[in-house]
Amino acid sequence: MLVSLFVTCLVDQLWSSVGVSSVEVLRRVGCEVQFDDRQTCCSQPAFNTGYRDEARQVGRRFIEVFESGNADAIVTPSGSCAAMVHHLPELFSSDEHWQKRARLIADRTFELSSFLVRVLNRDDVGASWPGRLTWHDACHGLRDLNIKTEPRRLISKVRGAEFVELDNADSCCGFGGTFSVKYPEISLAILDQKIEAIERAKVDAVISGDASCLMQIGGRLSRKGSKVRVMHIAELLASKA
């Protein structure tokens, strides 16, 4: 299967190992991975802040870039970006031409864990990582794309990993894009409830499918001098102890 990787602007600039791990994992399960380096962003920041014209400009660019490959699927290590791509048709609701093109792209765009489990029917990708870990359900992946059991299945097959369910794993970490900087105090208050749950779980690492949530959670853990690390599920799955 030929997969076109949508690595996301966040991962590209701030967390390249997530991208590298995604390629590793996809290759391990037999996919051929293509990366079109003209890609930039899915337009989520502008769309979420209400700047639809700017979102459409960037959205059109996204569509053009990914149309040009002949990949079977577009896979991204981000639930929120995958969800945004699924929103692109709505963004172009008053432009039938672009809406059609957006729909074709959206129909073959998948978040990584859901691609592995639902499309490729794989849960064991040969990973091993000794340690105690827990999972944070990132909101868009969970509620827009119904991603809940897939990451847990993948984690359950990681050799050596002891999985612990987080209290209120499905409650928001408080990031919310520009919300985190428009209302930092509220964002932190929500975040601290998540951190409390993580501390109670006494884990070595928190895993999630969205780099944005990991930045939010990891940034606070780091500020508090915590030993708990954050890891993207791609990094976990690529691990071989």
Place this chain on the structure above:
Amino acid sequence: MNHLTSETFDDNARAALDDVQLRGALRNATSLFGKRRLAAAAGLQNWEELRNRARSIKDDVLLHLDQYLEQFVANAESRGAKFHWARDASEANAIICKLIQDRGGRKIVKSKSMTTEETHLNVALEAAGMQVVETDLGEYIIQLAEETPSHIIVPAIHKTKRQISELFTSELGIPPTDDVDKLTATARATLRDRFAEADVGISGVNFGIAETGTILIVENEGNIRLTTSLPRTHIAVMGIEKVLPRFADVDVFLKLLPRSGTGQRLTTYQSFITGVKQNAADEGPDELHVVILDNGRSRMLAHPITRQSLACIRCGACLNACPVYQQIGGHAYGSVYPGPIGAVITPQLVGLKKTAQLPYASSLCGACREVCPVKIDIPQLLLHLRSEITEASVNKRRSEQFAFKLWARVMTSNWLYRMSGEVGRLFQRFVVHNGKIGKLEKAGILAPPLAAWTSGRDLRPIEKKTFRERWHSELKRHD
């Protein structure tokens, strides 16, 4: 008592976050209600089907609102109810004041009605020299305290037993007590005198049933039954959107509303009132006056996304599920309607100018949409309002507008995208220590978002090698 406004939402929120007692109360209340709602929903095998059914009934009502309203009014009028239409809040208040004055009414008992809070009815009644007492315990408490409600279902949730006891001591003269039963009994005794002498009862309406001309009101305490059966005159205030088509539709909504709001299978009492009694000797009021209120609701019909706002049945489930509401409570929103639903209907009722912060006070997590019994897509509504705000340049965020225009240029040009990464890497050298970026207060002038982020969180720096660079150098296969 200075009531907070939506314009100062950010300050209000900060103040709420400093209120340790409030946050504790909110945490308890919202998590308890959340658990109960979940258990109550799980008790019905067809919960999802009920939600779909309720939403499709509401969609039908809203698409034919004028017809259902006319049917409702005609049927109720044929049973003796009198109708009054109010275009806005002040018209509603004027109608109600006049109805009471024309009947020489002086002593008014009132049951909980968000709609009358919306119109600030009590202020108007008092200005006209009338005594009005709130009879719902939570509303009575905040009336004594001269505050506004902080939650749709439990208006006094922000108050402790101690605070309520102190309030009752100073206003009602009872000795201080920690006993909830004693406090409740005090309210019961005091309010019974008011019920006994009231000549007018004012209530809200949960649902107006078009097929029969019936108003349905639900409660746990019994004060609505007293308010609507003892005084000679009953005035019921109802938003235009509260209509349901058929008597049988009550089934779906009575299954969803109590479970979503408090986790109960049914609230203790439901009152179905159709017109007035036919014989003077029968029990109940002599007159029923229904005030139908628009106050900005009809405007919401103009777009499918905003129209769904009117499907709301005021259960409060979204408040309990919302991570933002859970931290700051209802007062910070500066509106009668707080929480997720408040963040979307307040701007539509009041106008975007004074409420432009509210649609941004959300992380778009979607928990509200998940619990809404009528499946209102609140995140979709928030995004819609955000785009209206930027398009109308309501919030005058020049620098933000410029930033996004720049961002779009950068994101549509490979060269600019790569360049901005390089520039970032260059400048961050000044602020990266031990592989991370710590508190950046001084950056406030140059980059407020950076200061805001780093106030409580460390920040990952831009990588020495971006993914695309690593793709080309390590990962790309040439086969």
Place this chain on the structure above:
Amino acid sequence: MKITNAREEILHSIRTNLAASVVFDVNYTTDHAAQNEQPVPALKPNPESLVELFAESLEAVDGHCVVVEGHAETVEAIKKIIAGLRSTKLNPRRVAVSDSLEIKDLIESISSAVEEVEMTPIAADLFSFDVGISSVQAGIAETGTLVLEADRERNRLVSLVPPVHIAILDASKIFNTLGETLAALYRDGKVSQAITFISGPSRTADIELTLAIGVHGPQELFVIIRR
């Protein structure tokens, strides 16, 4: 107050705004689609199990239930309830009863147990009565709900004002579900002028979410199911 007709203006605003939405509606298909088929009806339980289900549901909302057969047992049940209340602060001295025929038959027997029995006292007097006794028109098993219709009996205030309500419910009038009950209440294209549903004694959790039973409505609800 404005001179123009508010009703016409509001209806006009509704129609105009709905018309304006048509152009947007085409792009928004809702997937809440026609779920207007009736949900699968529950299996019809036998009358005995309806009584059991009702009692269980009532007790779950802090009501008290006793099942009796015939007039004599009904009287006994009422006397027992009153005797039980005697030792509490809800000391029953004055009893208000509704005007239903079933209740009329009981008045004489009850009179011996209390100081005073009065049929449908005026509202103002009701506040000084300790117990209200009425029959009810139906019951709903799935929620332990009593159904009162004002057109059939003057039980609206007797079941509300005194702190104790004793309700006599005919076992044959218990419906299984809310849906069935609503269908039965809407007869010949009409509903009773005032219908009240009662599910347990009055309650609130407005103070620190602590449950308090007995707010404005009765503090105690006793239901006597008569077979």
